[in-house]
Amino acid sequence: MRKIRQHVNPLSAHFMRTRAQPVARPPGLASDCPVEVELGCADAEFSFARAAACPGTLMVGLDIREPCLARNRVRAAEEGLGNLAFGYVNLNVDIDRVFAPGSVDRFHLLFPDPWVKKSHQKRRVIEPALVETLVAQLRPGGELHAASDVFDVALEIMATVEDPALEHLGLANLGGPWSFWRGNPFAEASRREQTTLRRGQRVWRMRYVRSDMFATTGP
Template sequence: MSDPSPLYRVGRDTFETDEIRLQKALERYNEGKGLIGGDPSRRPGGIRPLPEQFSRAFRLLGAAPEKLERLHRFLQEAPLEIEIGSGRGEFILDWAAQHPDRHFLTFEVKTKLALRIAKRAQKQGLTNLWVSDDDARYTLPRLLNPASVDVFHILFPDPWWKPKHQVRRVFTPPFIDVLALLLRPTGLLRVATDVPGYARQIQQLLESHPDFVGPLPELAERFSAATPTDRQVFCDEIGRPYEYLYFVKR
């Protein structure tokens, strides 16, 4: 079966935040407010489990204990890079193949896309990439130890335009705290976006965070061999500007 091509929309020119509504929603962040698909611990039974043939695809809740044990070992055995929102996985599949000595974990809430990545990784014989269709914001703080991540890649995150969806944004103060906690000292946060207002907001949030230093454009060179994501290819095709931001954990 051939893969459907991504249907990317150009997006808006303005980027707004309903501060009052967002603040109210964030006050309930620890109760799982804003998680995509809701708090998984409260989901009714009956959600179809991930197919068993993908030995490196998982959901934190519902994974067999042996699988979780394997995953925990994997997360500790080599420098760890994490991607949030992989889409079809063009970047991470190639980046993992280029770096067999490092371990990779990618999150994509759309199950079909996550499984597609798992399938391609299996076909390519990639043993250094695990995939999850969990909301990364739920799973990361529950799965990983502080200071255990070498690099976070967050490439073209959804802007979540609607006021009621803004709590789903990856770059909100509570989740930035999680990223800071999980990155090892001198670890790297690599971000791309084609939404100028979101870029400024991300930059402002990270610049005012005590644990981050940046932006550091000179770090781009380290990723010069990275395959562009589908969104980046789309932007290049239509001439839409985008920018990369690199921040380092103190």
């Protein structure tokens, strides 16, 4: 099988074009069913396990690498997971085109690429504009779940989400301000998390919920 590139530059001209499309709801699911989204899903091991465990939930895997998405669609069909869908997105360009406001119950941002080289760190996915878009797409009480095995990346995510400049979004840290969540609150784990734990390394996890304050005062 053809090998899929592990890394692509999301800032290249090819990926900066706005071309993401809304994810179509598969037939057979209730119109008001829960919606969970894995951002940057890669091989989507987490999404496959989550979709199998929660057949009444629409699970969506989004990624920038279209060959990866194509393989995932084939696997989902082979496993009969009618509640699992995949779509292209460049998170910092066109995630706003994929979901309607207030329509997502939970976003999972699991082990985003750390882009360790200093010259590459501008490619990291978390930035204030993305957080604002994700919160707008969450339902009241919806959750942003993030995890990384790189402390600096996890701390950068926390610093961005909990920046006082974004306080108006009404995101509350379920572990308490500037606190990481211990353990995995979900029975499913991504391939990266499984590897990290096998090595005896730590996962730095955060859980944020969209509070009623935003539901009342937000757009």
